[in-house]
Structure formats: C-alpha cells, structure tokens
Amino acid sequence: MPRVSAAFFAVAAVCLLLGMAWGMQMGGSEDFTMMPAHAHLNLLGWVTLALYGTFYALTANTMSPRLAWINFALSTIGTALMIAFLALFLPARDASYIPGMVAGEVASVLGLLVFGVAVAKELLRPRLRATGAG
Numbered sequence: 174m175p176r177v178s179a180a181f182f183a184v185a186a187v188c189l190l191l192g193m194a195w196g197m198q199m200g201g202s203e204d205f206t207m208m209p210a211h212a213h214l215n216l217l218g219w220v221t222l223a224l225y226g227t228f229y230a231l232t233a234n235t236m237s238p239r240l241a242w243i244n245f246a247l248s249t250i251g252t253a254l255m256i257a258f259l260a261l262f263l264p265a266r267d268a269s270y271i272p273g274m275v276a277g278e279v280a281s282v283l284g285l286l287v288f289g290v291a292v293a294k295e296l297l298r299p300r301l302r303a304t305g306a307g
C-alpha cells in the first residue's frame with residue numbers, strides 16, 4: 174500500500190474514533206446539539222477519507238503521488254476546519270464561526286476536485302490489451 178493511502182486511513186481511523194466517542198457522549202447525555210458535527214466527522218472524516226485512501230491503494234502502480242498528497246492535504250485540513258468550526262457554531266448558532274466553516278468546505282471541495290483529476294487520469298490512461306488489464 175502506498176504511504177499516502179496509509180496516511181488517509183490513519184486520519185480516517187482517528188476521525189472514526191472521535192466520531193464514535195462523540196456519538197456515545199450524545200447518546201449518553203441525550204443532548205443532540207452536536208449531531209451534525211458528529212455525522213460530518215464520520216462521513217467526511219471516516220468514510221470519505223477512507224474511500225480516497227482505497228482508490229490510491231487500488232491504483233498504486235499508476236497514480237500520481239503528487240496529486241494524491243495534495244488531495245490528502247486539502248481533504249484532511251478541510252475536514253478538520255469544517256468540524257472544528259461547526260462544533261463552535263452549533264451551540265449558539267453564532268454566525269462569526271461561519272467563515273471558518275466555509276474555509277473548511279472550500280478546502281474539502283478542492284480536495285474532491287483534485288481527486289476527480291486523479292480519477293480522470295486513471296480512467297483515460299492508455300492500457301495494453303495484451304495484459305488483460307481491461
């Protein structure tokens with residue numbers, strides 16, 4: 174497995190650990206104020222980052238490590254910013270935290286666009302018929 178995939182999985186596992194702990198705390202306290210932050214930490218942090226890591230593991234021999242690391246940097250920073258500012262925003266719906274959330278959202282979307290470029294390169298790269306590689 175390429176190091177970038179292991180890095181994606183490492184951050185994803187930390188997100189899942191925090192997301193589960195947050196869910197248990199919510200359930201235990203019956204205070205669901207933070208539910209959107211819990212849901213996004215799990216879905217952006219665990220599911221999405223793990224899917225990126227899986228793609229680069231499946232394309233280990235043909236992917237661009239540079240694109241993959243840019244994807245990693247944008248997507249992990251985006252997730253961290255978005256969850257942190259969402260958690261600050263939710264208790265009082267304080268609008269002063271919205272720019273921080275937007276910064277995280279923009280970084281996350283840029284990460285996805287870089288991923289899209291990596292997927293397009295994989296889709297369009299020339300393949301040798303003789304290898305049976307499809």
Ligand code: HEM
Nearest residue numbers: 192193194195196197199200205208211212215216219220
């Ligand atoms: C130990 C693990 C987890 C615990 C204890 C937990 C706990 C909770 C609780 C208490 C809620 C609020 C439920 C409600 O009032 O409707 C919730 C909502 C949610 N959780 Fe988790 N959760 C866990 C793991 C996950 C994971 C792994 C994901 C996604 C990959 C996830 C995604 C969501 C989503 C999307 C919602 C919002 C559901 C809605 O809007 O009705 N959770 N969770």
